[in-house]
Amino acid sequence: MSGVSVTKGADDAVPAAGDLVVLSNVNKHFGALHVLQDIDLTITRGEVVVVIGPSGSGKSTLCRAVNRLETIDSGDITIDGKPLPQEGKELARLRADVGMVFQSFNLFAHKTVLENVTLGQVKVRKMDKKAATEKARALLDRVGVAEQADKYPAQLSGGQQQRVAIARALAMDPKVMLFDEPTSALDPEMINEVLEVMQQLAREGMTMVVVTHEMGFARSAANRVVFMADGKIVEEATPEEFFSNPRSDRAKDFLSKILHH
Numbered sequence: 001m002s003g004v005s006v007t008k009g010a011d012d013a014v015p016a017a018g019d020l021v022v023l024s025n026v027n028k029h030f031g032a033l034h035v036l037q038d039i040d041l042t043i044t045r046g047e048v049v050v051v052i053g054p055s056g057s058g059k060s061t062l063c064r065a066v067n068r069l070e071t072i073d074s075g076d077i078t079i080d081g082k083p084l085p086q087e088g089k090e091l092a093r094l095r096a097d098v099g100m101v102f103q104s105f106n107l108f109a110h111k112t113v114l115e116n117v118t119l120g121q122v123k124v125r126k127m128d129k130k131a132a133t134e135k136a137r138a139l140l141d142r143v144g145v146a147e148q149a150d151k152y153p154a155q156l157s158g159g160q161q162q163r164v165a166i167a168r169a170l171a172m173d174p175k176v177m178l179f180d181e182p183t184s185a186l187d188p189e190m191i192n193e194v195l196e197v198m199q200q201l202a203r204e205g206m207t208m209v210v211v212t213h214e215m216g217f218a219r220s221a222a223n224r225v226v227f228m229a230d231g232k233i234v235e236e237a238t239p240e241e242f243f244s245n246p247r248s249d250r251a252k253d254f255l256s257k258i259l260h261h
């Protein structure tokens with residue numbers, strides 16, 4: 001699908017103007033494990049969606065499928081009305097359009113911070129080196145690590161590394177940013193510095209999907225909470241509704257566990 005209707009009459013196959021990421025009836029198995037079960041999820045432009053749920057419920061697989069780090073068995077995923085490309089340059093561009101921030105930072109260890117944020121712009125976006133470097137410095141400044149530009153990732157704290165990872169994704173001018181438990185590997189005193197950068201992005205209108213257990217972030221930044229359990233989307237609601245009045249027993253049980261520790 002190209003964003004233009006080709007199947008006249010099938011109106012529900014045409015993405016609405018504001019839809020950016022659309023998953024329709026997505027299924028995925030790992031062997032016998034049905035890890036994504038009939039997932040329907042639409043993320044509109046500028047929306048911040050927090051995905052929560054117990055460990056093993058399929059949250060990471062969902063994010064990875066949107067970035068095509070995992071293939072799906074059936075269903076459709078479109079970004080901006082276009083199906084996910086299979087391979088090659090198109091796939092590299094998709095990965096640039098869909099910025100991904102992982103729990104484990106995933107910076108290139110043998111490149112400096114500045115090189116980490118410059119590389120993709122030159123290789124994938126074909127920017128000239130000078131412009132890419134200037135943009136990288138501006139982004140490093142924006143996430144508060146400008147002074148670290150010439151260091152290697154291992155010389156930075158976890159919170160600093162994660163902010164570099166965010167800058168690296170932003171350097172590609174992504175259409176949407178996916179965060180998969182971006183603060184879970186951090187020491188407690190570094191969590192806020194990363195959440196603040198994410199809050200800022202949300203305020204600026206970035207479309208974001210955030211897997212997190214940080215309920216404060218969900219309450220203050222999310223437009224919508226999606227609750228997953230056992231490979232299914234069990235509930236979707238505003239943070240207000242979800243936290244004050246979860247409907248399913250699974251969500252009630254999950255919230256009682258994470259809110260009372």
Ligand SMILES: Nc1ncnc2c1ncn2[C@@H]1O[C@H](COP(=O)(O)OP(=O)(O)O)[C@@H](O)[C@H]1O
Binds near residue numbers: 030033035055056060
């Ligand atoms: N590459 C894989 N091969 C086999 N099983 C996997 C793989 N990745 C994830 N799983 C399993 O799929 C389920 C969902 O995993 P995941 O998406 O990581 O859940 P979550 O992020 O919600 O904790 C888990 O049971 C996990 O063990």
Ligand SMILES: [Mg+2]
Binds near residue numbers: 061
């Ligand atoms: Mg996970």
